[in-house]
Amino acid sequence: MKTLATYNIKGGVGKTATAVNLAYVAASRGDRVLVWDLDPQGAATFYFRVKQKVKGGGKALVKGSGELADAIKATDFDNLDVVPSDFSYRHFDLWLDDAKKPLARIRRALKEIEDDYDWVFLDCAPSISLTSESVFRAADALIVPTIPTTLSFRTYEQLDRFIDDNPDMVRQIDVFGFFSMVDKHRRLHRKFMSDFRIDHPEILESIIPNSSDIERMGLERQPVGVYGRNSRSAKAYEQLWLEILRRMR
């Protein structure tokens, strides 16, 4: 089982859309996939039409008294399950703070289901906190959607520095940054992307366009690949997934 976290310190960059759509692509390829919605906003949970409530409470999962397997809900799609968000996740940092070995908590919770899935996607809330650090410890790779704007680049570099500066806390981890919500008609987007690639050649080639198909996810409450099977956005997520597979250690 490999664990991937869609993460960015900044909000509104397409983390949840990335987690939901990549998970759907992986499941469509026949892999067994779980999405754990760690964001108290519960957008991934909403997209899968699942109720935003964790059986037994989110706290029990963090404390180790509840089992992650009991919280899992199937989505409407073969091979794709979700651990729904819970509004109480807003206290996630506090729970971790109270727990022994807080950074290992998420990893330990995932251990019990490692035979059930090929891929786990952790959909994280925007911030850098104890929760994020616990996610870094659990994940094999971070998938970092990045909008081609100055503020987005700034947060990407903050993350990059954080990982470099904390080799003890963040174990060996791949970081897959990619451009998200790109409008290629905008000169500024094109310029930011080419400049950024010079400083960060590791950024992925695949680009997710700024598209109404992706915005429609909120209305359809399904991954793009379900209602827009042949759309540009669906194809873009497929390309992104294939590139991540190639780059995985």
Next chain:
Amino acid sequence: MTTTRRFFITGAGDFATVISVLQSRVGLSLVSDEKLERHWLDTNGQLLQQQSMLLEYARPEQNDAAAALRWSDAQRSIATNDFVSRQEPAVGSDLPEDAAWDRLRTLLGNESLTISLSTVTRRASFRHLNEDEKTTVRVVVDESSLQNGSALPVRLEITELRGYGDEADEVERKVHQHVALRPTSQTAFDTAQEFATAKHIEPLGYRVLSANDAETKSAAEGWHLVLRALGGAIFDEVKGIEARDVEALHRFRVAVRRMRTILQDGNDVIDKSARKQFRSEFQWLGEISTPARDADVLYELVQTSVLASEPVVDQVHSWRENQWDAFLLETRLERWKSLQKGWDDFLTDSKLWRSDIPDDARKPLRKVASKRILSSYERLCAEGSSITKKSPAEDLHELRKTAKRLRYLLESFGPLFPDDEVEAISKPLRRLQKVLGEFQDADIQAEQLLQLAGAAAIPLAEEAKNRCAQARREFPDAFAKIEKRSVRRAVKSLPGKGRKP
């Protein structure tokens, strides 16, 4: 991740009724209802089956609809594609381009795919949605037959999506309330394979005789063969009955009635004291199973009738459960076990089957059988002629039993005689039985419904009374057809007409 609960439907009416009940009573949403040709594909060396995998190709009957391909293992669906060519894939490169199928392509290598098993299928898919329109449970009803026409048991599968066990339990509970089910661990493929490879078993043994036996067998030998087959048919159903299988009980009762007829008409052919003993024992089997069967019939009526309110359905359901409990209690009695043992002893005791003991035992089978059919027919005509518009319902019930007796004799010994003659008698007899059956069922149901559910059942009881009255109006015409000269001539010709082997 999902788990599937599999059942055979053992009673609920036809396919359309099941669909309607699952929607209106269980609250499921119909996703599709389609007729299709279904093929399971594998390599010549059965590479997929060896790895517990199935590759199912389904081609809808409609010419313009795309076919579907599903690759699964014992636990899950690995890949599906609902938009594949109407020509089944023959090699790995014919599989969808989608990356999901690359693994299968790799697995197959250069091996080609062939059809290992096929069915003609009508399949209805449903889903249970919660208030967020999230699918929580999937239900599939599958009515299939092999390509040689052999019908397979109708299946119902409830797929519980992970985390929605309570919803699946609730759906299953409601389905059970309206559709009689028997659990099975078999997949659709397992069932089709079992039927495709199993020997064809003659139903209830009434075709154990052949034209050759008309002259070559004595009456004792013929009766022995038929009784042995009927005994097997009865005791074979015990397991199904213990699992509360409605259809098993029905088949059991039909076999018991046939048995009673053949014993009854086995005077001067079978040992006198054994015949008396087993007539009484099989009569007991019939009596103890009647309330459960009546309850099944009534329950099927209420669960599929739009006139039945939920309280009436619940009332009848719980009454039916009680009748079954009482019946199953009887089956645990020592008498039940000794009957089976005693019956085996009777069939194998050569002293009891010496054909020189009773008067007719050594006579040719055809002669004795045709005489019994003739006398049964004459009895039916005599009893039927005495029925008038004012005759009580009991007289028609008695006539129904007499008609059944003739039918079972014809079914058991019919193969000895020409098809045309047997059909000339059977056709009007079937019509008469249908009318008498409808009359009796409706008559009893009207009364039972009022007793069980009182005022709530009045609309249903009224409807039953109307059916009863209609059957009574149809009776004179149905009976006149049995008495026709051509039918009488056919019956009378049987003693002299052996069927050409």
